[in-house]
Amino acid sequence: MDLSSQTSSLPTCSVSLSINGQKHDLELHPWVSLLDLLRGPLELTGTKKGCDHGQCGACTVLVDGQRVNSCLKLAVSLDGSEITTIEGLGSPENMHPMQKAFLEHDAYQCGYCTPGQICSAVGLVGEGHAHNRAEIRELMSGNLCRCGAYTNIADAIEEVMGAEAAKSNKEAAE
Amino acid sequence: MRQFSYSRAETVSDAVAALASNPEAQLLAGGTNLVDLMKYNVTRPGAIVDINRLPLKEIEDLPNGGLRIGALASNSAVAYDPRVQERYPLLSSAVLAGASAQLRNAATTGGNILQRTRCYYFYDPSTPCNKREPGSGCGAIGGVNRIQAILGASDKCIAVHPSDMCVALAALDAVVEVEGPDGKRDIPFTEFHRLPGDRPESDNTMARGEMVTAIRLEGNHFASHYTYLKLRDRLSYAFALVSVAAAMEVSSDGAIVDLRVALGGVAHKPWRDKLAEAEFAGQPANEETFRQVARRLLAGAKGQGENDFKIPLAERSIIRALKQAASGRPQDQSVKAIQ
Structure with missing residues (x-):
């Protein structure tokens, strides 16, 4: 698929990305950010553009399992990476546990920061460095919420973390 | 953002050659600072050399109890490395005091030490700044200067270095390993960055064409204090x-x-x-x-x-x-x- 302008003589570069489990072989201008690639040509508009400068976290996605700001990544620099966006985490019928917890805890108001919050929270649980509420708050500080749903966001993450810990304790016991 | 050409370096010598042969070229690692500066038109490279494929991600033990941290090791990888936590907890702590989890996952060790100041005037091309545009003046002197320097400033520039990691590396007497067209050399950390003097456009003492390949730490006795x-x-x-x-x-x-x-x-x-x-x-x-x-x-x-x-x-x-x-x-x- 060629997502660059067909009539353009500007340079493009080949890049192969796996996005939500689907392989994409792309020809891109090198200045296209991962965020603009997702939201534009790929129409994955769940990932939001807030500040576009790595300050708000609304664009957070998982690259090879690690949460990053997609606005600060040139898509061509991610050749061979596996990218997971909010669309890849779950669907309305089959939600990811973190999506479910955000719903149950009313962890949003306007919802604009929510996809980034959820991707970031999934990354946080995977990293395994948060063990209590203070550490959750510190390690979620890269995601701003103008509505101020922070308390409920921390509740949702705490619940999922608790469930994960119970699950791994059970597996260890077995 | 200015349009640029893009290439991927496969070896350190490739990257050095690309950098040395084109004064408009810049290296791209994590991109957390460079891409941001490019979006603001503060930095306008004509060519980007992507170094993410270089084998510089490892954190290796050294015989004297020290560590060599590859320039592409992410800030997260450094902060949570058990050897860093045990032998250099000051470094781990400083890295975790900076930025956000997302930025630390993307940002690299080499990129952290090469990051530019967050001075408001440097970031705003509509204002004068001797660091961004030598000779244009300093908007911060006599301007909004709450965040600026109190030590070592000059009448050309009062900007501060923004890194937390670098403050720990300075205290720990780290060594910066660089490689350029004339080969490899070591730069003591405290001599790597420079004071602004009358050349604030120059943040550090690397020569054109040199790149950071690693940070080296000697054994130390500071892990408990x-x-x-x-x-x-x-x-x-x-x-x-x-x-x-x-x-x-x-x-x-x-x-x-x-x-x-x-x-x-x-x-x-x-x-x-x-x-x-x-x-x-x-x-x-x-x-x-x-x-x-x-x-x-x-x-x-x-x-x-x-x-x-x-x-x-x-x-x-x-x-x-x-x-x-x-x-x-x-x-x-x-x-x-x-x-």
Whole structure:
């Protein structure tokens, strides 16, 4: 698929990305950010553009399992990476546990920061460095919420973390 | 953003050659600072050389108990490496005091030490800035200068270096390994960054065409007496107004054997005064000594008006940090209450 302008003589570069489990072989201008690639040509508009400068976290996605700001990544620099966006985490019928917890805890108001919050929270649980509420708050500080749903966001993450810990304790016991 | 050509370097010599042969080329690693600066048109490279495929991600043990941290090791990889946490907890703590989890996952070690100042004027191409555009003047002098330097500034530039990691590396006497067209060389960390003088456009002492390949740390005796204390406008995800990396070796009778103090947020480079530190060897590790250390380190401090508060803030921060280091109770980077 060629997502660059067909009539353009500007340079493009080949890049192969796996996005939500689907392989994409792309020809891109090198200045296209991962965020603009997702939201534009790929129409994955769940990932939001807030500040576009790595300050708000609304664009957070998982690259090879690690949460990053997609606005600060040139898509061509991610050749061979596996990218997971909010669309890849779950669907309305089959939600990811973190999506479910955000719903149950009313962890949003306007919802604009929510996809980034959820991707970031999934990354946080995977990293395994948060063990209590203070550490959750510190390690979620890269995601701003103008509505101020922070308390409920921390509740949702705490619940999922608790469930994960119970699950791994059970597996260890077995 | 200016349009640019893009290539991927497969070897360090490829990257060095690409950099040396094109004055408009810049290396891209994590991109967290460079891509941001390109979006603001502060940095306008004509060519981007992507170095993410180079084999520089490893953190290796050295025979003397030290570590070599590859230039592409992410800030997260460094902060959570068990060897860094055990032998250089000051470094781990400083890295975790900076940026956000997302940025630390993407940002690299080499990129962290090469990041540019966050001076408002540097970031705004509609204003004068000698660092961005040599000779255009300094908007911060006589302007909005609350965040600017109190030590080592010049009449051309009063910007500060924004890194937390670098403050710890300065205190730990790290060595920067660089490679260029003329081969490899080591630069002592405290000589890597420079004061602005009359060439504020130049942040460091690398020559054109050289790139950072690793940071090297020697074995040390600071793992039980250290702290990274960072004061900022909000509790997380903000640059330092003042930060202190302190490390100390204390004798059994409570005297200072070896003292290290590096300051962040106060100068164009992580601020260290080794001669001043040496004067306190043999002194009792107590609050009175720490007050003298603070006054000695800040003897040449000069405010710019809005940032005058940084001088007493730095004095109190140094005393508090040295108390934390001496007591073996370092600043917690999650629970921000200052002990």
